[in-house]
Amino acid sequence: MQTSEITDPYKWIISQTVERVKETLSELGYEVDLNTLLELVEEPSVEAYGDFSLPLFKIAKKYKVNPIKLASNIVENLSSKMPAYLIDVKNVSGYVNFYINYPEATKLLFNVVRNLGEKYGYVPVDKPKRIVIEHTSANPVHPLHIGHGRNSVIGDTLARLLRKRGHIVQTRFYVNDLGRQVAVLLYGYINAGRPKPPENIKPDKWLGQLYAVTNTLIEIYELKREAEKTKEADEERYRELVARLDTLLAVASELRSVNPELFDILAENLKSKDNEAEIQELMKKLEYREDPKLEEDLRRVVELCLKGIRETLRVLDIDFDKWDYESDLTWSSHVKKILEIAFNSPYFTYYKNAPAIDLTKLANKDLYRKLGIRLSMEIPPLILQRSDGTTLYTTRDLAYTLVKFNDFKADMVINVIGAEQKLPQAQLKLALYALGFKREAVNLVHYSYEMVNIPGMKMSSRLGRMITLDEIIELMLEKARREVEKRTTLTTPEEREEVVKAIAIGAIRYTLISTSATKPVVFDMDQALSFETNAAPYIQYTHARANNILRKHREKYGEINWETIDYKAVEENRKRKQLVKLALKYPSTIAKAADDLKPEILVEYVNKLADTFNSWYQEDPVIHELNPGKRNLKAAITYTIKIILANTLETLGIKAPPRM
């Protein structure tokens, strides 16, 4: 392989080395697979133990030999003819420790970086996959809140990351417009006399209020009726109901103060109706397309809400390739077809008197492992239809999953959905498998994430108690604006505002993506708003500084002269070596983050890189370096780091302003 073909220099160095180890082992009579060896390679915990190392315990055990003896054999062989990118090999208590020849490795790094330029870090897989990512998919009944924010940021970042890995990605938003929640909103909208949305309020916010008022009133009237009935019969139950009623009345009074006219009309109109029955009727009419006027209302309300949601997402730099409507899906033949297959399936059954798919027969270790489901999970049958014949969300999701696979000819479908939906997502997979869609079942990924909590706040969008994502964005912008005014070197208001946006949005995205999805996030505003290290503005600032150094270098000395770089000088300073090593590892870091679907790996990496770079240029100045060979080395390091910072931020969906 020519160096011009190398995209991942660190992997290249390691595999060159490991191949020699394999040969040595082979000469000693131990045949070990190359990949096995590569997997064993690890990063020593202490710098003194070298740049990378190979623990020999497993191999030694397999062949019943002393690991220290084995290590010494390997070291002897490699030392006699040192591989090009190594300077030393040592045998320490069963490990072989490898020391990189930094001048050579730096030369390799710069060759790759010069060759790929802005594309450094882009390591396409051999066989790109077609991947659909469905994310956000919020019910179009209220504005997005911080939990949706986590979903959107995860989905969008995964899309960017997988594209960087060469996959062909399509993002989709599933508009859940036939669920109960939209029906409630629609019911409220109609009973409020189809009011025109006010001009001075974002449409999703206004609809959120309408939704919350409707919901709260329905619950209040329901509770009142129930309380009336139990008053004499069951005193304990009665008291419980009254207590719940009290809380709801408090919520109602909050809601009324926000929008009194709307509240009063609905309070009057819902008072003496059987609201539950009417909503059920409404859902039925929608699913069976019995009322064109109703469909018109539905579309109007949903579009209005989506308009607001889209606006929020655009601010976060998130867009979608496709918007899918649950109603379109249901009204087309897709759902009907899947029902037909289900009714004729050997897994078909009745559960709680409703048509269902029996999934218990599929509970076996091998299948569950293949589908990524825990065997200890008890999975009840999947109910397909309500007694009135209307379908349920998961039934329609069954059809939708097939649409996602077929429409895009996808090899894999990733659903970014909260952890609270693990059970229905497992049912979905198993049902697909049961109905014969085995490939789809295996390649359907539920990317599950935990909740986002705001300290001191119990959120409920049903009751209209929540901080919206818009409000959080607004707060972040204000704070960013104050900080920028304090520190910026930029002069025009336009430039400043652009940086304000970059910082505020970056800080939100960074906070939401930096914690592993399996952990709940506490969205502490003050912490997210802090511009300290380990936050997006810190990375952006580091990038701007690197950019600044390069600009000054160019003004004073012209372009970097790669031919005159003094590679030996990389060894003069420990941090130069650390930076070279980190830069070498960038492509494999991107690859791992993408392959493991773990963007937080990239966050961890870029932080380390920024830290190291900041401390380096402080002790080892670039522009003031008098020796041209060394100066070009330093400028080339700076250039490399700048490219990596910019690429990483781009992958995380965070803007990297050249100046701040």
Next chain:
RNA sequence: GGGCCCGUAGCCUAGCCAGGAUAAGGCGCCGGCCUUCGGAGCCGGAGAUCCCGGGUUCAAAUCCCGGCGGGCCCGCCA
């Protein structure tokens, strides 16, 4: 009652899947650095029974079993 996820310094987080050499960062705290490329920065310091108890192993934060604590799920909602 059953299931899923989480538990790492005062606080937040990485490492756990594929066990390995002195547990890695950040916030906060204490002390230092503004005449050198932008102080949104840098240097130094204190701070950890890796929730607890067993087990497997030459070796456990990591794997297995049993507890404890927190969140979530167990609907003809999504």
